[in-house]
Amino acid sequence: MSHSYLDFLPPHCTHFPFSSPRAICNAQALALASDETAVVLGEDIAFGGVFRAAAGLREQFGEERVFNTPLCEQGIAGFSIGLAAMGHRAIAEIQFADYLFPAFDQIVNEAAKLRYRSGSQTNAGGLTIRTPCQAVGHGGLYHSQSIEQFLLPVPGLNVVMPRGPITAKGLLLAAIRSPDPTIVLEPKTLYRSSVEEVPTGDYSIAIGRADVLRKGSDITLISWGAPLYTCLEAMDLLRNPPEKLQHLVPSSLREASVELIDLQTISPWDRRTVVESVKKTGRCIIVSEAPVTGSVSSEVASVIQKEAFLRLEAPVLCLGGWDTPFPHIGETFYKPNAVRILEGILETMRF
Structure with missing residues (x-):
């Protein structure tokens, strides 16, 4: 039987010092455990992702629910939209926010418009896209951009950005359960620079609230x-x-x-x-x-x-x-x- 690091927390532990990747992994584990339709996918996700934000999930939940995709952002977005339209909770990772642009047509013209276009007969509300953003210290022009301004005016799309481990978990769980497709922009410098006492149980932060x-x-x-x-x-x-x-x-x-x-x-x-x-x-x-x-x-x-x-x-x-x-x-x-x-x-x- 496989285990996650949560299995080894002290009894009755309500908070634990998590980094942002561990908080994000915890949120995804809770989503997978509580919803059998949820899947996690993306480039290199099977071994935990380049920032280790999915570490151990494949071992815990199996290769049919946590799996790698080809190196094709448009394909990741399109496949995830299809999963969401069929009733799944699709949690997709785009390895860097700079590479949302190849998937921009799928996100803006399909995911965000699907409910309106179909007269509410179908939607992509089960879609969540996680992606690291902002400066990393050495990423340069293709790995350090802030791209939220391109997503702001898109009707039908939520966009959130956490500031640390607690908000990373809370906003991600809210995004996964939102009735609308949601982009979660995760500042990558915070992956290694901050540790907070994160609630270990089910915890979310309302979308739309400063x-x-x-x-x-x-x-x-x-x-x-x-x-x-x-x-x-x-x-x-x-x-x-x-x-x-x-x-x-x-x-x-x-x-x-x-x-x-x-x-x-x-x-x-x-x-x-x-x-x-x-x-x-x-x-x-x-x-x-x-x-x-x-x-x-x-x-x-x-x-x-x-x-x-x-x-x-x-x-x-x-x-x-x-x-x-x-x-x-x-x-x-x-x-x-x-x-x-x-x-x-x-x-x-x-x-």
């Missing part, structure tokens, strides 16, 4: 995925600037109260939480790794401008990558770092 990580009254910071941790670094620099930055941060601004929001769901994003926060603080900065032009940031900013205009004390500032391909070198100069975010906070507070 999370206020820190409450504040003077300025709202909005982000998602890995840049949230850079925002936290910037907030620490604001409060306690090192000697080389003290000349940039006047003492009058060091006590500024910053509210930090994790969007969590890119589509449909939580307008209410965001707008209420900005109405309270009067100032807002939106931080992402993707270029600002035509981005999630610009969409969020446009809604804030419309719904909170009379409360704004400064223009909404969007910080993101530059309008260039993701570079082979110099990632820290491409994506917003803590100092760049700190400068944005100071600029907005001084306006």
